[in-house]
Amino acid sequence: MITPILLCGGSGTRLWPLSRKSYPKQFVPLVGETTLFQASAERLSGAGFAAPLVLTNADFRFIVTEQLAEAGIDPGAILIEPEGRNTAPAVLAAALWLDKSDPDGLMLVAPSDHVVPDAAAFRAAVEAGAEAARAGQLVTFGIKPTHAETGYGYLELAEDPGDFAARPLKLNRFVEKPDAARAEEMVAEGIYLWNAGIFLFSVKTIIEAFRNHAPELIAPVQAAVDHGKHDLGFLRLDPDSWAGANDISIDYAVMERADNLSVVPFAAGWSDLGGWDAVWRETEQDARGVALSGAATAIDCDNSLLRSEDERLEVVGIGLKNIITVAMPDAVLVADASRAQDVKKAVAALKEKQAKQAESFPKDHRPWGWFESLVIGKRFQVKRIVVHPGAALSLQSHHHRSEHWIVVEGTAKVTIDEEVKLVTENQSVYIPLGAVHRMENPGKVPMVLIEVQTGSYLGEDDIIRYEDVYARN
Incomplete structure (x- = not known):
């Protein structure tokens, strides 16, 4: 079995304003009806593939589970990175996690924001590289160039790829992103492939490669995994240990130093959607x-x-x-x-210039659903709030604002201090300043309400949480 390792912690700033730090491109339907993350998970599922192992950050953990559920895919494990440390620590953490249960198994490392129109052809390319990976090779996948791209790194083959059929070939070296003139030359030479950043190897082979080429990463990453905390189905890697790992890509840490490298060409269409x-x-x-x-x-x-x-x-x-x-x-x-x-x-x-549009998405996604601001004044704000079926906001209160909720779709179960009641469509309820309150959706369809806030301060940090099913501090 091959365990897909889905990396989905990036911010995708080159696709602003649709992709932002708070909601990056992998979770957006940029091409087609599904998101890039969902398409990646679906592409690496089915016969021969185990449940995916996902690495992400705390802000995206519930988005990951929600989108996998929508795609009908159950994750094998979701590891939460305390902070971004680039791909080498992430891949090593996944390998050390899998080493506990399947040290001889294969792991396929793939970013979750790529477009591959022909999923069957990609799975065939993975199968073509599997034998070499089982034999101890570090297999990477190179894309047949369609134009002289300066935004990608390249892979120089040690042999002519011929018809670019999917088969393991010897890799000569990694090449940094070229200028336009050199990119034209490399494409014309015909022995260069785009570096897709996709890798296939056995768990034990990649761990051994880290021991040989980046031994300084082993101790902090192993400690981060061993001392990680289980939290609502996630494993939060230990932050203190994780902070001791170098911020370095797997290319620099391992691949460019190893001599057991193979590359499988892929010519059936690919894009990392690295720009508009x-x-x-x-x-x-x-x-x-x-x-x-x-x-x-x-x-x-x-x-x-x-x-x-x-x-x-x-x-x-x-x-x-x-x-x-x-x-x-x-x-x-x-x-x-x-x-x-x-x-x-x-x-x-x-x-x-401290513009909130730099990083914040108009829709603020939360574990229970999402909200967006419709109107903002000096002492008031109007929001639309959507709560998933069965979901609940935290039991909370506010120092500086009162709230008025009007249900426009579905039914809300509302707690205000000691009172609990159902509020249906076209009904409203008032939340006084300082009242301890909670909103839940007890129904089978999304619940939508309009919230009108009034007060001297309307920031999202004016929340005192008493209980929270999502364990947010």
Whole structure:
């Protein structure tokens, strides 16, 4: 059996404003109806695959379980990284966890934000590399280049890939991201592949590789796993031990130093969606190269992406050429397609001016559902709140605000101090300042309500929690 290791802790700033630190691109349906994370989990499931092991951070743990449940996939384990330390500590933690139960098994490490249209072809490529991995090889997967890309690292093959059929080939070396001229040369030479950052090896082989090439990582990561705390089905890696691990990628820590390397070419289509130009290439286009998504209209445009993420916002382009436009309820991106990689500069500029749009998503996702602010004034705020069936907010109170809840869909079970009652559609309830209260959805369908807050301070940190089924501090 092959255990998929899904890495999903990144922030994806080059796809701002849709991808943000609070809700990054892997959890968004960028291409198609499912999210990139769900598509990755589905691609690595079925015959020959064990339940996936997921590495993520505390902020995303409930999003992970919710999206896996929607896809009908039960995770094998979910390891919570206390902080991002890059891919080498993450892969080692997964290997040390699996070493307890399946030291001879194979593990397939894959980012959860890639697009692979032909899932069957990818599974066939994995199977093609499995024998080499069982024989002690560190197998990586290289993508047949479709253009001279400067945003990827490359893999230099030690032999001609021929028809790029999926089979293990000897890897000569890793190549850093090239400039445009060198990228053109490498694609023309025909022995270079894009480095997809996907790896296949046995548990014992990769642990031995870490011992040989990055021994300084073994002790802190082993301690982080051994001293991890089980919490609501998650394993929280020990933060003090984890902080002692170097922040380093698996490429630098192990792969570029090892000599037991093989690469399997893959030519059936792939993208890491590393920018809006990549999203444009993966989105269906008309005869003039225009890709539309959501409430968008193009008039006399060429080679452009127009995308609206809110049905209330109609994006209209007239006479555009090579332009990317992405509209969110709280931010709009307009960029020349050739500058797609510079979107991260916009995020840095927004951080500098302390704009909340730099990192915060309009919808604030929580374990019980989500909410969004509809109107914000100096002493009031109006929110829409959606609570999943069977879910409950924490038992809490506020120092600075009172609240008025109006149920517009479903039924709410409301606790206010000692009183518990059901509030149905078109009914409302008042929560006085300082009252201990809780909202629950006892029904089988999502419950939606409008919350009106009034008070001197309306920040999300004005919450005193007394009980919480999600163990949030």
